Amino acid sequence: MRPAVVVVGTSLGGLHALREILGGLPAGFSIPVVIAQHRVKSGGGDLAGLLQAVCPLRVWEPEDKEPLSPGMVYLAPPDYHLLVEPGSLALSTEAPVNHARPSLDVLFESAADAYGEGVIGVVLTGSNEDGARGARRIQQRGGTVIIQDPSAAVSGIMPAAAQARTGIIRTYSLGQIARLLVELCPGSDPLSPVRGRVG
Amino acid sequence: MTTTAVDTTEVRLLLEGIHERYGFDFRDYAEASIRRRILRRVQAEGLATISALQERVLHDTECMERLLLSLTVHVTAMYRDPLFFKVFRDKVVPLLRTYPFIRIWHAGCSTGEEVYSTAIVLEEEGVYDRCRIYATDLSESVLRAAKAGIFTLHHMKEYSENYLQAGGTRSLSHYYTASYERAIFRENLRRNVVFAQHNLVTDSSFNEFNVILCRNVMIYFNRTLQNRVHGLLYQSLGRLGVLGLGRKESMRFTPHEESYEELDGPEKIYRKVI
Numbered sequence: 001m002r003p004a005v006v007v008v009g010t011s012l013g014g015l016h017a018l019r020e021i022l023g024g025l026p027a028g029f030s031i032p033v034v035i036a037q038h039r040v041k042s043g044g045g046d047l048a049g050l051l052q053a054v055c056p057l058r059v060w061e062p063e064d065k066e067p068l069s070p071g072m073v074y075l076a077p078p079d080y081h082l083l084v085e086p087g088s089l090a091l092s093t094e095a096p097v098n099h100a101r102p103s104l105d106v107l108f109e110s111a112a113d114a115y116g117e118g119v120i121g122v123v124l125t126g127s128n129e130d131g132a133r134g135a136r137r138i139q140q141r142g143g144t145v146i147i148q149d150p151s152a153a154v155s156g157i158m159p160a161a162a163q164a165r166t167g168i169i170r171t172y173s174l175g176q177i178a179r180l181l182v183e184l185c186p187g188s189d190p191l192s193p194v195r196g197r198v199g
Numbered sequence: 200m201t202t203t204a205v206d207t208t209e210v211r212l213l214l215e216g217i218h219e220r221y222g223f224d225f226r227d228y229a230e231a232s233i234r235r236r237i238l239r240r241v242q243a244e245g246l247a248t249i250s251a252l253q254e255r256v257l258h259d260t261e262c263m264e265r266l267l268l269s270l271t272v273h274v275t276a277m278y279r280d281p282l283f284f285k286v287f288r289d290k291v292v293p294l295l296r297t298y299p300f301i302r303i304w305h306a307g308c309s310t311g312e313e314v315y316s317t318a319i320v321l322e323e324e325g326v327y328d329r330c331r332i333y334a335t336d337l338s339e340s341v342l343r344a345a346k347a348g349i350f351t352l353h354h355m356k357e358y359s360e361n362y363l364q365a366g367g368t369r370s371l372s373h374y375y376t377a378s379y380e381r382a383i384f385r386e387n388l389r390r391n392v393v394f395a396q397h398n399l400v401t402d403s404s405f406n407e408f409n410v411i412l413c414r415n416v417m418i419y420f421n422r423t424l425q426n427r428v429h430g431l432l433y434q435s436l437g438r439l440g441v442l443g444l445g446r447k448e449s450m451r452f453t454p455h456e457e458s459y460e461e462l463d464g465p466e467k468i469y470r471k472v473i
Contacts (some may be wrong), residue, residue: 064447064449065418065452083231093275094236094272109235
């Protein structure tokens with residue numbers, strides 16, 4: 001099955017890591033990318049702008065129920081959880097998970113439920129264990145999990161926790177991750193959820 | 200067949216079941232977030248599957264009450280998005296000054312933090328005595344909390360900063376008394392507030408308002424239900440009435456997109472023009 005969505009999660013050190021990866025994606029990258037980056041409630045600077053500066057795709061903080069489109073990078077707005085639904089994105093102001101809102105687990109688990117094996121989950125540098133459960137869910141539902149090399153990360157706690165939870169041994173550098181994403185997501189693929197509502 | 204399909208089916212059956220048995224209608228809630236809340240309840244009940252929860256809920260009304268609390272989202276804060284309240288003060292209050300009597304509906308007010316936030320703005324702007332705020336929620340228990348106006352003290356530092364960013368002219372502590380770990384808001388602030396139970400999903404319009412605030416409530420609904428509730432809000436607004444949504448909610452793609460003009464784009468404040 002071809003990938004339907006790429007979900008990326010990170011906290012401490014994330015700006016640099018995200019710039020490396022987004023900067024390595026081609027303008028024709030056809031799978032929507034959805035990012036949860038731990039950040040302060042007030043937004044703390046123009047993260048979308050800093051990512052847009054290096055990324056050929058459009059970087060955007062989505063509104064509730066916005067359709068998922070190829071060629072887009074969706075960034076979780078500060079102080080909201082971002083969830084993937086079949087064909088669209090949803091926001092939530094529910095309590096923080098792992099002290100975080102947005103939480104990686106919330107994003108990853110919802111993506112796994114919506115798209116199953118069509119999900120590629122990427123766990124990058126970070127200083128807590130958010131994302132490990134979500135990575136496990138992606139794995140259980142047949143999706144692909146890619147983990148940054150903890151020893152090369154600004155903070156290795158987040159990728160190491162994801163490794164421990166998923167049992168995945170192989171890890172990658174940031175440059176390798178960008179290339180891997182391009183390899184895994186060739187050509188253009190219309191969004192089709194693994195399941196749809198009947199009727 | 201994937202496991203995904205199984206629990207999608209289970210979620211649907213559970214929600215159909217509680218609608219049929221108890222009359223609570225969560226069938227058109229946003230799928231991803233309600234699934235999370237259901238799974239949390241499954242875990243808390245010590246069960247393995249959503250089907251097991253369905254069995255218990257249908258036979259055990261106390262379990263239904265616990266599930267009901269889990270399914271509804273009651274996270275709120277004072278002056279969440281301070282800029283919203285700043286714009287409300289700067290752009291909406293001047294419009295309200297032209298009315299002899301002002302009816303405001305806080306739809307989905309939860310534990311009331313935003314109701315007190317609004318009341319304080321209106322008080323400081325000198326229009327509160329012409330206002331009546333109808334604060335509604337589907338849950339009786341959160342309304343009791345809202346009516347009491349007692350919030351945890353440790354949030355007050357953050358709320359005070361938000362209040363100042365929102366253009367507050369005093370200090371937030373002016374409006375509450377600290378006692379042990381609690382901040383007790385002045386009773387006088389709710390002199391013009393009516394708290395009442397109202398379910399946006401199943402109840403109809405009950406008045407005509409000059410302002411409706413419904414922030415981060417509809418994000419828990421799917422598109423179908425959002426459109427229906429937009430219809431209800433539209434019906435409940437008087438001509439040139441003001442509608443305030445959450446920062447990441449939008450009028451785009453709703454059936455009433457053309458019925459409103461933007462009063463403030465980023466803060467999602469609209470005015471009914473047709």
